[in-house]
Amino acid sequence: MSCHDPKVFFTDPDNKEPTSEGIIEGRFGPRNAPTLMYNLPTPPFHFDKAEGLFKGGQFVDGRARTTVDQAKGPPLSPIEMNNQNALEVVEKVRSASYANLFRRVYGNAALDNPAKAYNRIAEAIAAFERTPVFTPMTSKYDYYLQGKANFTAQERRGRLVFEAEDKGNCAACHPSRPDNNGAQRPLFTDFTYDNLGVPKNRPIPFINRLSSSIRWAMAMWIEDWATMCSCRAKMASSKCRRSAISRKRRPTCTMGISKPCAA
């Protein structure tokens, strides 16, 4: 089963478990597969000096800079597609029905060098994600902004609550109005990161069903510093010590940032 099924807007169709199952049965990741839609305008991960915060990037924690970088992750992740290395992925593409299409775009030697081929596979996936299939802009809200649809009375009240600073104030983080004199349509995200203080979701199998040693190995992979650093035996690791230090200095923002412990 795909984790990004086009039939359900490129999300995980399995809604029995709170997070997604990898190719190995029973091995669940700590996060659910997100939709791949409306990702095109996401800028590469960067520090916005004017605003003083991190912006853009891929994955919930921004640890991949671009969609090309992102596409290299899941095929090798033990909690997702679990290939041992790039060569294993490239070999699968070599024997796939579309291998020749691939060679037509990248040349006859496209799949010969595993490292180069792996980059090209990621580029091809990212190119597909840039097609209009992923950004149809066909919601009622899009049509409303173009003057082609009207709100019901309830929807109008809802938008007031959503935007009012003394009510929901959702638009503070989920911009709802066109930008740039109407040129940029709102996608309800400002591409930044916030610590929302959401507590641990106990039913997540990653939290309650994996042995601590497997969880530790997985945490290394996904850079889940909370799991890594809470494991006392591992506190000896220099990365965790540095993480603990940076957490003391900046109590709220060690988790959302890629490699928070880097000195």
Ligand code: HEC
């Ligand atoms: C302080 C900034 C902030 C405010 C204010 C805020 N949100 Fe969010 N919201 C976020 C962040 C960050 C996420 C992503 C959480 C995650 O995926 O880890 C999010 C996620 C969501 C999602 C899930 C989106 C998805 O793709 O799964 C919805 C729906 C949502 N917020 C609605 C609201 C509503 C409604 C309000 C107002 C009542 C609101 N938010 C106020 C920051 C905010």
